Amino acid sequence: MTSPQTGPAAVICGLGAVLPHRAVPNEELCAELDTTDEWIRTRTGIRERRIADAGVSTEDLAVAAATQALESSGTNDVHAVVLATTTPDHLMPATAPSVAARLGLTGVAAFDVAAVCTGFVYALAAAAGLITTQTARTVLVVGADRMSQLPAADDRTTRPLFADGAGAVVLRSGTATEPGALGPMVLGSDGAHRDLLIVPHGGHMKMQGPNLFRHAVDRMSAVTRQAVQLAGWRLADVDRIVPHQANARITAAVGRHLTIDADRRVQNIEYVGNTGAASIPLALAQASAGGTLRPGHRVCLTAFGAGLTWGATTVTWPDLKPAAHPHHDTAMERT
C-alpha cells in the first residue's frame, strides 16, 4: 500500500511513552523458572523488563502515553484515536473509545487495531488513511500492551520475553515533503503460520521460537528494503532503523542482511523487553530523548509480529518538543 504523494500527508507532531514503575530483572525470573540470567541475556538481549501492577489496565497505560504525546504536540484538537493493542481490557467494546473519553475526546472516531507486534505500524497506516482521505485532520495513534499477562507462569521460553508499556504519536495533516511526514507504507500478513505464536481462547501463549525467529528476520529485512525503496532512498541513506524489539539477535540479523551496523539500529530491548504494539513508539521516545534519534535523521520503522504480520514505513525525523510535565502516577513513569 502506498500513500499518495499529492494531497495531504500524515505528519508526526507529538510523541510520548510510559513504562510501569516495576522493573523485573532476569534474576527475579530465575527464582521462578528453570533459567539463568546468562541464558536470557545471551539468547534475547534482555536484562530486565517492566511489568504493570495488577490494577493497571491497558487503558491506563494508553492514556498516560497519549497524555505525553498530546502535550508534546501542543494540541488537544484531535479528531480520531487509533489504539494498537493485543491486550484490550475487554473482549468488547474496543479500548480506544474509553481512552478517548478519558482524554476528554468524547465524540471522536476511536477504534482498536489488532496486528500484535506489527500493530503500531498498522495503526499508523490506518491513521494516515484517515488524514489523506480528509476524514480527520489530527489523529492520536497509541500502542499499548500488557503482554506480560499472556504467557503461562511456568513457561520459560515466553515469560522472559514479554513485558508492558505504551507509546503514542500525534499525526496531523501536512505535506509529504515536510519533516515528520510518513512515507509510503508497506504492510503484509500470512495467516498460514498463525500457530507459530498464538494465544488460544482461554489459554496461554504458545510459541515456536526458532521458526518464528527465521520468519521475523526474513520479513523485517524484506519489508525494510521495500519501504526504503518506495521512499526513494537507498539503504545507505537510512540514518536509523527502529525495529520492533522482539529479540536483540533478530535486530542484529536484520542489520547484517541490510548492512545496517549497530549504531544505525535503535535498540532498547535490554531494559524493556518485548512490549508488543508499544515497542516502536517506546523506542522512538527513548531514542529521541537520549539523542540517538535526531531531527533530520532518515528513519525506517519496521515491525513483525504474530499473525504473521509485518509492516514498515519511513519518516524524516521532525523537531519535536518533549512533553512539558513528567507523568505523575504511582504506577508508571515517563520514559
Ligand code: COA
Ligand atoms: N532458559 C534456559 N533455557 C531455555 C530457555 C530459558 N529461558 N528457553 C528455552 N530454553 C532451552 C530450550 O528448551 C532448548 O533446550 P533443548 O536444546 O534442551 O531443547 C534450548 O534452550 C534452545 O532453545 P531454542 O528455542 O532453540 O533457543 P533459541 O536460541 O531459538 O532462543 C528464543 C529461543 C525464544 C529466544 C528465540 O527463538 C526467539 O527469540 N524467537 C523469536 C521470538 C519472537 O520473536 N517472538 C515475538 C515475535 S513478535
